[in-house]
Amino acid sequence: MFEPPPARPVPLCWFPDYRDTNPYQTLLYEGLGPTLAPEPAPLAEALDRQAKVAGGRMIFHLHWEHAVVAAGPVERFLDDLERFRGRGGRVVWTLHNLEPRDPRMAGAVADLRRGLLRLADVIHLHSLPAVAAARAALPLPPERLRIVPHAGYEGAYPVLHRSAARAALGLAGARMVLLLPGRLAAYKRPAALVEAFCRVAAPEDRLILAGQALPGVLPPGAPDPRLLLLPDFATPERLAECHAAADLVVLPYVQSLTSGSAVLAQTLGRGVLGPDLPGLRDVVETGRTGWLHDPARPLDEVLATALAEGPQVWAERGAAAGALAAARDRRLVGAIWRDLFTALLAQAPPGRVGPLV
Incomplete structure (x- = not known):
């Protein structure tokens, strides 16, 4: 009826x-x-x-x-x-x-x-x-x-140029730049990401953490100079700047059913690195728009492999991701x-x- x-x-x-x-x-x-x-x-x-x-x-x-x-x-x-x-x-x-x-x-x-x-x-x-x-x-x-x-988030975030974004963030001389965006909660494993990155990254590589950090989620001690910590709430303009500066977005989730961060990366033309979980599987195609790895694989190995692939490989994945954003x-x-x-x-x-x- x-x-x-x-x-x-x-x-x-x-x-x-x-x-x-x-x-x-x-x-x-x-x-x-x-x-x-x-x-x-x-x-x-x-x-x-x-x-x-x-x-x-x-x-x-x-x-x-x-x-x-x-x-x-x-x-x-x-x-x-x-x-x-x-x-x-x-x-x-x-x-x-x-x-x-x-x-x-x-x-x-x-x-x-x-x-x-x-x-x-x-x-x-x-x-x-x-x-x-x-x-x-x-x-x-x-x-x-x-x-x-x-x-998708088209129109909600400005589209910026890579060189200008890197200069604004003090990253003009960086080789590979990784980004973990959004609120830094435990399920995103920010501490594990920071520790793994510091073990395997080259001196010219950088990791941006752009978002409010909950108490206790980052490792204690003096920050590594290869880290760029932006601990305040990330405005759309700041998030867009960070994505433009980054070669890839890394999302080392413990669990994910839906990932707005992965959708934003796609919208802004950045490939995603993360575990093979439902929220990322919906957005990321391994080899084409990013890399979804076995969740049990050590994060050191994952980051070392992604960094070794270099900027050109991840630029191609980002371009492919951006081309698919129209479907959203x-x-x-x-x-x-x-x-x-x-x-x-x-x-x-x-x-x-x-x-x-």
Whole structure:
């Protein structure tokens, strides 16, 4: 059973709002067209707005689950979510990560996910590799799974010239420049990367770490002169400058379901070096746009091999990556999202989606 399209834009609330540090949500929601009215709001505010919407027809889109855990009791959130659906609302859950970034939240996140598996109308992942990995870890119902690719970042970051970027960063005389971008959390293994790089890199090689470093994630002691530490929040301009200066982006993840950093590297025409994990497998083609290695292989060996390949090999991989970025055109991805939301709203009012798990 289907319902006619609404006469006015349908509210779409999403949570959490990370636009200040990540353009992902801006790019996702700005291209949905006139039938949807997206805006950031926690679930409590979405419920207040729902009371003013005919038939309660609106959408709540949840992203990173740890934000729910940090905001309050999981039980209260799930009760509110059930009330939202009971009033006619639809729920979309994007599964970005398999494991919470903070291990202390693991129990609460697991409780939340049990509820989301029951209540979400749509469970979204970014790729087939992500679906395979997620289904191996969670009892995801296939009939409610949807794949919408991660859009590229074209237009969100300036495109800069390599020579000017290296000069601005004091790297004009460098041979190979590696970049680890974004927030330096433990799952990115920044300490292991720094230690391995310092053991195998040549005197003219450099490693840029561009992002806020969480306490204890970098090795103690005086920094090696081959390291360029940019520990503050990296603005789009600074990130673009670092990518332009780099020969490759290195992402030594412990785990990855979706990698915005790999998508950004592709957008800015840089090859990626990292372990063969679902989030990187979606973006990187070994030998053509980067190199995905066996996760068990020692990082010293991996870095030594990549550095020995030299700038020309990685320039070719970066050019190939940039050529493939067009497949992630945000107009294309936006149209897929618009169709998903529209189809969801056209369905009959929801009942209980799934059994208790």
